[in-house]
Amino acid sequence: MKAIKLDSPGQLRLEDLAEPQAPGPGEARIRIRQVGVCGTDLHAFQGNQPFFSYPRVLGHELGVEVVALGPQEQDHPYDPGLTVGARCAVLPYFNCGHCPPCRRGKPNCCLNIQVLGVHIDGGMREYATIPARYLHPAPALSFEQLALVEPLAIGAHAVSRGQLEDGEQVLVVGAGPIGLAVTQFALLAGASVSVMDISPQRLAFCHQQWPQVTIIDGQNQPLQTLQAHFGDDMPTAVFDATGNTHSMHAAFSYVAHGGRLIFVGLFQGDVTFHDPDFHSHELTLLSSRNSTAADFQRIIGYLNAGRIDLTPWVTHRADTDTAIDAFPHWFDRDSGIIKALIAF
Ligand SMILES: [Zn+2]
Numbered sequence: 001m002k003a004i005k006l007d008s009p010g011q012l013r014l015e016d017l018a019e020p021q022a023p024g025p026g027e028a029r030i031r032i033r034q035v036g037v038c039g040t041d042l043h044a045f046q047g048n049q050p051f052f053s054y055p056r057v058l059g060h061e062l063g064v065e066v067v068a069l070g071p072q073e074q075d076h077p078y079d080p081g082l083t084v085g086a087r088c089a090v091l092p093y094f095n096c097g098h099c100p101p102c103r104r105g106k107p108n109c110c111l112n113i114q115v116l117g118v119h120i121d122g123g124m125r126e127y128a129t130i131p132a133r134y135l136h137p138a139p140a141l142s143f144e145q146l147a148l149v150e151p152l153a154i155g156a157h158a159v160s161r162g163q164l165e166d167g168e169q170v171l172v173v174g175a176g177p178i179g180l181a182v183t184q185f186a187l188l189a190g191a192s193v194s195v196m197d198i199s200p201q202r203l204a205f206c207h208q209q210w211p212q213v214t215i216i217d218g219q220n221q222p223l224q225t226l227q228a229h230f231g232d233d234m235p236t237a238v239f240d241a242t243g244n245t246h247s248m249h250a251a252f253s254y255v256a257h258g259g260r261l262i263f264v265g266l267f268q269g270d271v272t273f274h275d276p277d278f279h280s281h282e283l284t285l286l287s288s289r290n291s292t293a294a295d296f297q298r299i300i301g302y303l304n305a306g307r308i309d310l311t312p313w314v315t316h317r318a319d320t321d322t323a324i325d326a327f328p329h330w331f332d333r334d335s336g337i338i339k340a341l342i343a344f
Pocket residue numbers: 037038039040060061151
C-alpha cells in the first residue's frame with residue numbers, strides 16, 4: 001500500500017508498505033481517505049519537533065472508512081454506528097486508560113499518550129489497524145469534513161477550557177487554523193469575539209467567514225492598538241493560538257483584571273511574566289492540550305446540523321502523486337494556506 005513517510009528532516013517520500021494485520025478484538029481496519037496537514041507536520045519536516053523520532057508516517061487529521069472490524073471486547077461495546085463501511089473521524093490521541101490523569105477523566109494528557117503521526121505511525125497511508133474506540137462515525141459527513149474534525153477539536157477544547165460566558169468579550173490572537181477554530185467555538189458559545197493577527201490575508205479570511213468578528217491588525221504596537229479599541233475594558237478571555245514566544249509573552253498584558261489567558265499554541269522554551277502584574281490583575285493562566293472524545297462528538301453534531309461551514313477552509317489539495325512536491329510550499333509566506341488535505 002502507498003504511504004508517505006518522513007525518513008529524516010526534509011526527507012519526505014512515497015513508499016510501498018506492507019498492509020496492516022487483520023483487526024484483533026476491539027480493533028478496526030480503516031481505509032484512510034483524507035489527511036489534513038498542519039504545523040505539527042511542518043515542524044517534523046523541518047526537524048524542530050524535539051520529541052519526534054524518525055522515520056515516521058505523518059498524519060493525525062483523518063477522514064477514514066471502516067473496512068473490517070474485529071470482535072467486540074466484552075466490556076467495550078462498539079458505538080452502534082460503527083459498522084463496516086462507516087465513515088469516521090479519528091481521535092488520534094491513544095491513551096493508556098490506567099494512569100492517574102486517565103483515571104481522572106483527562107485522557108488528553110495521559111502520561112503514556114501515543115499520538116498518531118507523532119509518537120506512532122499516522123494516517124498518511126492507505127490502510128491502518130487501530131483500536132476501534134478512537135473512531136467517531138458520522139455517515140452524513142464527507143471525508144474532507146471528517147479530516148477537519150481534529151483541528152477543529154483543538155479549538156473547541158481550548159474554548160471549553162476557557163469556560164466562556166454568553167456575551168463575554170474575547171480576544172483570539174493568531175488567525176491560523178487553530179485560531180479560526182477557537183473563533184468558531186467562541187462564537188458558538190455566544191461570546192463577542194475580536195481576532196488579532198499580523199497577516200492581512202488571514203484577517204480578511206476571518207472577516208469573510210464571520211462579519212460579526214472585530215478584526216484587529218497586530219502588526220504595529222498591538223497593546224496600544226488594543227487599548228485604543230477596548231479602552232479600560234479589556235477582553236476577559238484571551239486565547240493565544242500563535243505558538244509564538246513574543247506573542248505569548250505580550251498576551252499577559254491584553255487580559256482584563258480578573259480574566260483568563262488560555263495558551264492553545266506552544267513553543268519550545270520558557271514563558272516568563274512579571275509576578276506583581278500577574279497578581280494585581282488576578283489572572284488565570286490555562287493551557288489546552290489535544291482534545292477529547294466529547295469535543296469530537298460536539299463538533300460532529302455541529303457539522304451534522306450545518307452550523308459550521310468548512311468549505312472555505314480547504315485551500316490546498318493534493319494526492320499521493322503530488323503531495324511530496326507540494327508539501328514544503330504549503331507553508332510559504334504567500335501560499336495563502338488555511339488547510340491542505342491529501343487524498344489517499
Ligand atoms: Zn494538526
